Amino acid sequence: MSNLSSPRPTKTPTAIAQIGRLERVTLGERVHTELRELLMSGELAPGQRMSLRSVAETLGVSMMPVREAVARLVADQSLEVLPNRAVRVPLMTRARFRELTAVRLAVEGFAAEQAARSRAESDLAALSQFEEAFLAEARDPDPHADRAVRANKELHFAVYRATGLPTLVGIIEGLWLKIGPVLNFDLKASPERLRTGGATEHHRHLVAAVNAGDAAGARKALIDDIEGAASFIESTGRLLD
Amino acid sequence: MSNLSSPRPTKTPTAIAQIGRLERVTLGERVHTELRELLMSGELAPGQRMSLRSVAETLGVSMMPVREAVARLVADQSLEVLPNRAVRVPLMTRARFRELTAVRLAVEGFAAEQAARSRAESDLAALSQFEEAFLAEARDPDPHADRAVRANKELHFAVYRATGLPTLVGIIEGLWLKIGPVLNFDLKASPERLRTGGATEHHRHLVAAVNAGDAAGARKALIDDIEGAASFIESTGRLLD
DNA sequence: TGCCGCGATCTGTGATCACAGTTAGACTGT
DNA sequence: ACAGTCTAACTGTGATCACAGATCGCGGCA
Structure with missing residues (x-):
């Protein structure tokens, strides 16, 4: 192909140079993302x-990426x-859950502490947005558990x-991957927890504390949230042992 | 084969039942262990x-497990x-290192805190043993860096x-996997750090605090150890950016 | 000398084949 | 009725093949 456009650009144009290297995303990576989403x-x-x-077969790929x-x-x-x-999703014993x-x-x-200390402007904007999304789901008279779960995660x-x-x-993604099946599968089975549990309040405190730069408050709000959900799960009695 | 020993044991004997299920270790798993050791x-x-x-080829297996x-x-x-x-070992920028x-x-x-609180008897015994092993290497006039690295890890x-x-x-293994190449490769390049750095003292404090159940002391000793090694690495000026 | 093009070689990724081990179910002999 | 046997189907694991893309070196043109 002859050069029709410009006088011999041996250097890469800055317009191209600044798009950054495009990352190679393999099929295996995409399957992983898919399965991870299902688990969490x-x-x-x-x-x-x-x-x-x-x-x-379901995903329309060969066995290799799976x-x-x-x-x-x-x-x-x-x-x-x-x-x-x-291959199966691991069962959860009470000991492992704890x-x-x-x-x-x-x-x-x-x-949570660290987020309150070094909070990025762009993330802060998203925060309130996600909180509202979660609130909307929690208040819905016919709440879609899957959307609530997603809003909570985000x-x-x-x-x-x-x-x-x-x-x-x-690291935290890895933890959610392991605990997600128990936490969210049970949440879907009993969506009333969305209202009775203190989740919405914990979230409100959490967002407020992060916005205010209150590290200790953020930590407490998040710990309350985790412990609330954990004691709910333990109360369902579905854990083994 | 006829039954020579006992009258028709239809149930699995308790002697067999208590050996537990034997875990399947694949070739891929063993290769992973090998590479992990090299990195850490x-x-x-x-x-x-x-x-x-x-x-x-080096490991004498097919490409698949690798x-x-x-x-x-x-x-x-x-x-x-x-x-x-x-495929390569990632480079380390100063930002990523921090x-x-x-x-x-x-x-x-x-x-470290948690170890001091809920310390298991068996682990405590091993603790002093590993500390002595590290001390022995650190005091060696011609220290084998690789053995010191291993003793430190253990x-x-x-x-x-x-x-x-x-x-x-x-989780911590995952962190060491990422930081191991920088930390230990540089340590091998300048083994004098084994004596001049405060590593031996930090270890002494750490073991003593864990044994005494002093959570705060254990945390401090470990933080000092990490920060000591980190500032040494930063001072070598081998990090990028 | 400097630049471009072409081909041999090597890379990771995906597909396919081969295999040992397990499972479930029909069958058989008692 | 029941314990044992055997077969057919299915499992994950490992090996091998196929391929697009990248790299490097050699040669030729300007």
């Missing part, structure tokens, strides 16, 4: 089994493969992202 | 490149694949395991 939103119940081939995605989830114990070679909750209190509590992670510590956000 | 002990320098095929292991490490950013499809250090201070600091993780929170230990 509680659309897969604990004990739910799946097969690589059926997932591959293998990679599932392998990652198995590696961090968000899924498990039984000695029978069956362990995860303890770690969440520490890690997410710190994140509010929390807006706070976590405001820490400016992407590594920390990644 | 600083035997792979930042920027170091590798190819799936060469690793597979793919799985590398995919996991890439997923949590312990490795990265460039747009050129080249972010990782901030998260480590929070997470590992909490772990001491820290003995503390973390004493929390009784395996999830937390996993």
Whole structure:
């Protein structure tokens, strides 16, 4: 092809140079995202089994990308493969639930603190927006549990992202991946918790504290939120052991 | 085969029942362990490149298990694949180093606290043992950096395991995987830090505080240790940006 | 000398095949 | 009626093949 446009641009034009390198997103990555969303939103119940081939067929891809995605989830114990070679969402014992909750209190509590200290302007704007979205769902006389779950997740992670510590956000995502199935699957089973639980109040306190730069207040609000949800789950008696 | 021993044991004997289900360890898992060890002990320098095929050949396995292991490490950013499809140990910018250090201070600091509170007898015994091992290496006139690195790691993780929170230990492993190449590669380059740095004193304080159940003291000792190592790394001026 | 083009080689990713191990169910012999 | 046996289908894991894209080196043109 001859050069029709400009006199020999050997250097890359600044207009092109500033678009940044486009990241390569593999099929396995996309399958992982898909499965992660299902787990975190509680659309897969604990004990739910799946097969690589059926997932591959459902998603219209080969078995290969599914293998990679599932392998990652198995590696961090968000899924498990039984000695029978069956893949399933892990069951949750009371002991494991309490362990995860303890770690969440520490890690997410710190994140809330940090978010209140070094809060980014752009994240703050999103915060109130997500809070309202959650409120709208909670007040809905016929609440869509899945939308409420999503709104709750987005509010929390807006706070976590405001820490400016992407590594920390990644860690918390891993925790939600493990606890999501229990937390949100039970929430969907009993949506009345949306109103009776203090979730909306905890969220209000949380957002207010972060906006005000009140680290201790933010931590307390978030801990209250986690503990409220945890005691609700424990009260349902669906945990093992 | 006829039954020579007992009258028709239709139930599984308790002697067999209590051995527990044996876990399936795949080749991919073993490759992952191998690579993880190399990263955490600083035997792979930042920027170091590798190819799936060469690793597979070195380890005497097919490319498949290597793919799985590398995919996991890439997923949590312990490795990265460039747009050129080249896999390498990520470079470390000053900003990223500080972010990782901030998260480590929070997470590992909490772990030290928790270890001092709920300390397990078995872990306590190991603690002093690992501390002595580290001391021995530090005092060695011709210290083997790799053994010192390993002793340091084992001491820290003995503390973390004493929390009784395996999830937390996993999180910290992920952090060490990311920061290990910088931390330990530089340590090997300048082993004099073993004596001049306050590492041995911090370790002494840490072990003493954990043994005494002094949560705040344990946290402080560990934070001092991390910050000491971090400021050493920053002073070497090998970080990017 | 400097620049461009072409081809051999190597890269990770995706698809397909092969296989050992497990499971479920029909069947058989007692 | 029941315990044991065998077969067919299905599981995840590992190996191999196929491929698009990137890199590097050699050669030729200006």
